[in-house]
Amino acid sequence: MPTDKPKVLFMSGPEYAKDVWNEFIQDFTVLLWEEQSREDFIRDLSSKYDGIQAIYRAANPKYPHYKLGSFDREIVSAFPSSMKIFVNGAVGYNDVAVDVLSEKGILFCNTASGSDNATADTALWLILSTYKNTWQSEQSVRAGVWRDRTNVVGRDPAGDTVGILGLGNIGKAIAVRCKAIGMKVQYHNRNRIDAAEEEKYGVTYKTFDELLSSSDTIVVAVPLTSDTKHILNAESFKKVKRGVIIVNISRGGCVDESALVDAIKAGKVSKVGLDVFEEEPKIHPDLLSNEKHALLPHIGGATVNTFYNFEAIGMQNIKMWLKEGKAKTPINLSAIQKQ
Template structure:
């Protein structure tokens, strides 16, 4: 790159919390622009003002949602025409309308961080499975109230129980190995059956069979228009009495009100949740139920994992501006690269 040649412009949405060395290295090869906006309305105006003209790539964090809101058709239309790449720092990308990005001419290519989160999220998943099965939350609650163990319902051992995984992606496959170490039998349902190598011997079943035969149901699928409320009142009706339900995916893949009803009726013995439909707001029926183990979206909340996620997203930016290709385009756009 000659000394007179302008560096490519990169827009940062959100902030870098951990991977400062990688960010400093990236800023050597690009010019970074920061929005001044604190609301979506202002951000749209800022985009339309021409301030970001010439920007080629954007680095985006989960927490930038507070400034931009959903990256939907309106926002995609407001972005400068020069913006070609959007590197999102997270595995889930439900805050981005991929169809709107793909429909742009030329398309806005989106990348996520697909595997850096697997271990940390599956660990929390396993913690919730054990905690919900053993009904630890009720005992912990009693202890803090000065009632020693109180009278929680007796829990269950994981050994010999059937774990049904809905969504056998990287996190689901990682969870499978961990659950098997605790003596659980793993079945799964996906849109498509995995190869024997990928599934690791887990049995593929229909959606209805997953619902009716799982002792523990774990939700590990992305949130999109097809999966919103995939677990609701009719699905709970098909489950075993006393089933345990765990969700580390996105809150809205399950109808929370229907879960509360199923817990109140005893259909669901207990639940372990890391994600909620209207975060940070939690359904009062979940807060008030001692048989529910609640964690405030801490699935990837470790220093090591957050560094790895940021570095991965930055690598996507670096490759985009130096080679025109993303390291990990979202599956919907693999053919558009």
């Protein structure tokens, strides 16, 4: 006897992975979220959306559901008892109450690996831009000024040491690119990777303080958690090599922006390459006014390839968990297994 297909709520319809979507809808009853207020959405979770087993949320500010705000304790607590998996279509998840999902026995997945190449490419661009002073040169050209290149002379990154904070998928992709332009690569992780992987990526492990004091460039590639918030702060900047370059492609909250500005004024930090900011879209005025810095509006993973991957990985997670009890990129699996 045929059974009802599991119900899945998509906060926005797929825009990129249409081929994966066409297969997905054969196995699931898909509901598409209709724009509404946060209060109405919370109400509908116990009525209109009662019985859903999964939610996919594309973490892209262009979609109307972003107006709902964070999927915090208030929203997650309202999830119906039928819920089994929540997928956030992004790598970062600092605006999701993962602890509440775990309390409710709901698997949480991000879409890790989907933006590895795009974000690593952005990190490399920020490194090269700060080394070669491309930003101030471009500004001059656009202003109609053919600047004497001696005024913006840069330096080669080859031979310099880059320290990567967080050697996950994105960190490893950054390491590959930095090795390709001749940089020496070292890293710090909460857990050191095994020797075979260190050899594969040509990286050297350092303690946190060792990395700070010996890196010419520091790239922040850790997820934002309570442990990594302000991982670079006033105390950290006291330990860095004078003239270090700071690159952040993770989350703005990983760097204390006020302390960063103070370190720039003190000459400890020479330049920054930032794709993320602590209170984005607000940016510290001292960063905006200094044309030596390379600043981007959080576009590190913004490619059609990334968005395809996010959608595809999201649907794969839902399908695997509801049909096989497995997932491709689980975050809180161990927490819900303890229940």
